Amino acid sequence: MSRIKKYKIGRRLGAGVYEQCQTQKFALSEQKRGGGKRMTKRKQVSDYGAQLIEKQKVRFSYGIREKQLQKYVKDAMSRKGSHADHLFEVVEMRLDNTVYRLGLAETRAKARQMVSHGHITVNGKRLNIPSYKVSAGEIVGIRAQSQNKGLFENLEEKIKDTKTPNWLSFDIKKKEGKVVGVPKIGTAEFFDLAAVFEYYSR
Structure with missing residues (x-):
């Protein structure tokens, strides 16, 4: 779009x-x-x-x-x-949104593309279904063959300001995140x- x-x-x-x-x-x-704030009435x-x-x-x-x-x-x-x-x-625990929440992609659209193109793994296995719902305990990572691609260059710098939600954790050394809970809807949504x-x- x-x-x-x-x-x-x-x-x-x-x-x-x-x-x-x-x-x-x-x-x-x-x-x-x-x-x-136009003058025309809505x-x-x-x-x-x-x-x-x-x-x-x-x-x-x-x-x-x-x-x-x-x-x-x-x-x-x-x-x-x-x-x-x-x-x-x-909706929050969709795989594409999880990749976005972890800071691996700047937008959900880019996260969806990463998943569709096979760059993302769940529990070590490549998964290319953006709508897949992750579960507590699952590990979301970057496929080994994709880690040196331009998409993931300077990853540590990119995600340093990412506010990872409390239902996720991220290990920058392993370049993988873990689902540690379930998202809860907040009053500021x-x-x-x-x-x-x-x-x-x-």
Whole structure:
């Protein structure tokens, strides 16, 4: 997807939807456009419209197809406990997102590409399925044949500022991360998962 298209989606759904929309370049482009504070009146968003926006935030943030998200929601609703917690767990623990959270890739799109191209291993075995859900105790690493590729040059420098979530740990010497827990949804998340369930319950 082109940068211009991502900027348009970021303006509609919020800067948090893409990493490229969380840059100074995007902020400056918004300032030039008036920061989104134009004089034209916007239509009031209906409940359905608000729910649709939250659903789209999840889709575009994680790079999930509509059918995939529908399946995730259906599975979450079939489980006991908080449906939102279950949905957050499954999207966060996708292999491509795990690679991104470990700091091995700058964006989820790049992480997805790394996985698809066979650069990532789980428990020492190459795995090229971005949607694979990692589990506690599993080791996510860089394939030995890929470690010297440009993708992973200066890895220590790249990840030094990465804030690894508490459900993951990373060993820079071994160039591998470990799943040490389960992600928990926080109050500061970019999207409202309750609205996503309301959307699919219609």
